[in-house]
Amino acid sequence: MNRTIAAAVICALTATIAACKPPPTDADLRRATPAAEPTFASAPLPSPDTKGAVWAHSPAHAGRLIYGIPGNPALLALECLDEPGELPALQITRISPADSGAGALLALVGNGHIGRIAVDAVKVNGASVWQGRAPAGMTLWEPLAGPRQLTVTVPGAGMVTVNPSTLPMELIERCRGA
Template sequence: MKLLTATIFALTLAACSKTPVPPTREGAPDNAVRLSLPQVEALPGIKDEQSQPTWAASPDGMSARFGHPGEQPLVSVACRAGVFEVTRHAYAPVGAQALFALVGSEGIMRLPVDATAIPGQRGYLWQGTLAADDPRVKVLGGAYTGTLPGAGKITVSAGAPMREVIAQCRRSAPTAAPEPVAPSSAVD
C-alpha cells in the first residue's frame, strides 16, 4: 500500500511540475518563435521621421524620383525615346510579373511590370513601360495610390517635376511615320 501511495504521489507531482503548452495560432508553424523588435530603432530607409516624400526632377528634365530627400526613391519615372519607364523601387523575385495598380485623381491604370535588374541597384526591382502618347500617362502626373503584390501600398503626391517630365517626354516623342501608300493609288 505504501508503494502504491508513493507511486501515485510521484506521478501527481510530476504532472504538476510540467510547464503548460503555449497556445498556438491556427495555421502557425509548430516551432514558431515570437521576437520583439527594439523600440528605439528607426525603420530602415527613413532617417528623418518628419520628412515628407516629394518629387525631384533630374537636371535634364527627362526623369523624376519620388521619395524622401537623400534616400532611395520609392518610385521613379524616366523618359527614353518617347517611352516612360516606371520603376517601383521594391524587391521583386527573379522572373516575376505583376500589375502595378494606380488609382488617382487623374484616373485608374494597371501597368504591367516585370522583375528587372537595374544598373547600380542590388537585386531586381519592378519596372514597366508606357508610351508617351498613351492617355493613361496623366495618372502619373496627379496624386495616386499604387499597389503591387509583395511591395505593398504607396501613396504618391502630385508634383510639378513629374508633370514637367510628362510634358518633355511627349514633346520629344518621335512622330508617327506616314502611312504607306498602296501601289494602286500611287500616281506615276
Template structure:
C-alpha cells in the same frame, strides 16, 4: 424480370473487385514550407517624400531625400517614339509579372510590370510609349496612390512635377511652354505692327 434480378445481384459483386482507395494523409498548414517565401512589404511612410529630378534630367524619383527612391519615372528619348518607364523599387523575383494599379487625377491605370535586373537590383518595371493614355494618371496635380501586390501602397502627395515630366517626355525632351510663350509673344508683336 429474371434479367433485372440477375443485374441487381451482379452489381454488388462487381463492386468487390475494386481496390481500396489510398489512405488520406493529413498535415497541418503550419508545417508546410515553401522553397522561396514571398516577402510582404509594409506600406512606407511617404508623408515627407517628394519628387526630385535625376541628375541626368531624364528621370524623376519619388522618395525621401537621403534614401533610395520608391518609384521612378524614366524618359527614354533615344527610342522612337520616346518611351516612359515606370519603375517600382521593391524586391522582385526573376520571371515574375504583376499588375501595378495607380489611381489619381480622376483616373485608374493598371500597368503590367515585369521583374527586371538593372544596376544589380531586381525591381518592377513597365515601359510604355510616352503618349500612352494610361500615363495621364501622373499628369494632374492631385494625390496618387500606387499599389504593388506584396510591395505595399505608396501614397504620393499631389505635385505638378510628374505631369510636367510626362509632358516633356511626350514632346521628345523639348520644353514646349517656352516655345509656346515665344510664339505667343511673336504673334502679339506682329499684331502690334
C-alpha cells in the same frame, strides 16, 4: 422487317458492351502528372511611409525623376525614353525587392484616372526591382499628370502614396512632345 430486328440487336449489343465498361475517372490524370514542387512568392512588404516624400530630378540621370523622402532611398523613378525609330515612352520603376522572373501589374490610381502597366522583375544595380514601360501618349499615365495625390501599387510591394507635384506632369508633357 429484318433490318428492324438487326438494328434492335445492334442497339442491344452496343448497350451491353457499354454497360460492361466503367465510366472514365480523373484517377488516371492524377497518377500521370508528377507532383510539382510548390513555389511561393516572397512575403508581401508593408506600404512605405511617404510623409514628407517629394519628386526630385535624379542627380545621376538627366531626364529622370525620383520619388521618396529626402535622405532616404527612392521609392519610385519615372523616366522618358526617346529612342530613335520608336515612339517616346515612359518607364516607371517601383524600387522595391522583386522575385527573380516575376511579373505583375502596377496600378496608378488618382486624379480621376486609373492606369495599369505590366511590370517585370528587372536587375538594376544588382538588385531586382519592378520596372515597366509604355508609350508616353497612352492614357494609363494620366494619374501622374494631375495636381492631386495618387497611389502606386504592385502586389506584394505595398502601396506608395504619391504626394502632389507638377514635376511628373511636366515630364510626361515633355516626353509626349518628343
